[in-house]
Amino acid sequence: AQSVAQPEDQVNVAEGNPLTVKCTYSVSGNPYLFWYVQYPNRGLQFLLKYITGDNLVKGSYGFEAEFNKSQTSFHLKKPSALVSDSALYFCAVRHHYGGATNKLIFGTGTLLAVQP
Amino acid sequence: DAGITQSPRYKITETGRQVTLMCHQTWSHSYMFWYRQDLGHGLRLIYYSAAADITDKGEVPDGYVVSRSKTENFPLTLESATRSQTSVYFCASSESIRGGNTGELFFGEGSRLTVL
Numbered sequence: 001a002q003s004v005a006q007p008e009d010q011v012n013v014a015e016g017n018p019l020t021v022k023c024t025y026s027v028s029g030n031p032y033l034f035w036y037v038q039y040p041n042r043g044l045q046f047l048l049k050y051i052t053g054d055n056l057v058k059g060s061y062g063f064e065a066e067f068n069k070s071q072t073s074f075h076l077k078k079p080s081a082l083v084s085d086s087a088l089y090f091c092a093v094r095h096h097y098g099g100a101t102n103k104l105i106f107g108t109g110t111l112l113a114v115q116p
Numbered sequence: 117d118a119g120i121t122q123s124p125r126y127k128i129t130e131t132g133r134q135v136t137l138m139c140h141q142t143w144s145h146s147y148m149f150w151y152r153q154d155l156g157h158g159l160r161l162i163y164y165s166a167a168a169d170i171t172d173k174g175e176v177p178d179g180y181v182v183s184r185s186k187t188e189n190f191p192l193t194l195e196s197a198t199r200s201q202t203s204v205y206f207c208a209s210s211e212s213i214r215g216g217n218t219g220e221l222f223f224g225e226g227s228r229l230t231v232l
Contacts, residue, residue, distance in 0.1 A: 006158075034220060043206055043223035044159075051218050090158065094219060102147045102166075102210045102219040103174070108158035 002027045004093050006107035013081045014115050021076040021110045023091030033074040034092040034104065035065055044090060050074060061085070081114045088112075119143060122207050122224035130232050135194045137227045139207030146212045148190040149174075149221065150182065152203040159206065165190055166212075197231045204228050 003026045013019045025031055032051055036044040048059025055067045065076045074091060088111050092104040120141040129135050139148065146167050151159040151174075161174030163182040171182050179201060181193045190209075194201055205228075208221040 032218060036221075036223075041226075043225045044208075044221075046220050046222070049218055049220055102213055102221070103149075103161060103164060104219075104221055105161075106151075106159040108156060 002093055002105045004091050004105055004107040006089075006091055006110045008110050009108075010111045010113060012113050012115065015083055016080050019078050019081045019085070019112065019114070021089050021091075021112060023074045023076065023107060024072050025074060025091070025093045026072065027093050032094040033065075033067065034094075035059065035063070035074075035076050036090045036092065036106075037061075038088040038090065038109075040087075047076070047089075081112075083114050083116050086112055086114045120207060120209055120222055120224045122205075122227045124227060125225065126228050128230045128232065129197050131198060132196050135197050135229065137192045137194075137205055137207075137229070139190045139192070139224060141188055141190075141207075141209040141222075143209060143211075143222070144187060145209035145222070146187070147210045147219075148184065149208040149210075150180070150190070150192045151206045151208065152176065153206060153226070154203050162192065162205075194229075197229075199231050202229060202231045 005024045034049045035047040038044045050057045050067045058064045088109045090109050091107040123138045149164040150162040160176045165171045165184040168187050204226050207224040210221045211217040213219040
């Protein structure tokens with residue numbers, strides 16, 4: 001069965017410092033991996049995705065994520081955090097095989113708090 | 117260009133009452149989903165639909181009913197609301213992954229339901 005783990009409920013970082021939000025996954029075969037961000041009282045917004053190709057994926061708002069197949073991880077990163085990056089971040093996974101449904105399995109979320 | 121809209125945004129009801137949450141999308145996406153978001157659980161899939169008149173259960177379907185008579189609408193009904201159904205409900209849509217689409221989900225703003 002597919003699953004996603006976000007081991008940290010909250011990540012605290014000072015503005016200007018690099019940030020990492022961790023995600024590990026379990027799926028048979030090749031995964032499609034996604035990161036979403038949720039601001040207070042809003043829906044989830046798509047940040048970036050890994051499908052195939054380069055292990056380093058770049059997305060919106062300066063975020064990037066590194067796919068590591070051997071460690072089954074897809075950590076979200078940003079070189080220099082902003083206070084406005086403070087939000088709830090979700091990692092999600094889907095099977096990569098033909099004829100499948102579009103279902104995404106989400107992690108439990110990590111709250112990122114960037115202190116000024 | 118709202119894309120996907122949910123109504124109502126906020127709803128308070130009593131145990132045993134029927135409640136319907138509406139979801140409308142303007143992209144003609146074939147797939148639509150209902151998730152609930154609860155602290156400590158992240159997002160859990162309730163029901164999804166691959167096309168009009170095709171629906172299927174997700175991870176937590178008990179107590180919910182869905183229908184999809186038109187591609188653009190996917191209402192979620194709680195036939196007899198319980199306190200455990202107090203949650204934030206998110207509707208999402210995506211293109212079919214057939215044809216090479218990667219299937220990222222686009223979310224509505226959420227419906228916050230409180231069952232007293």
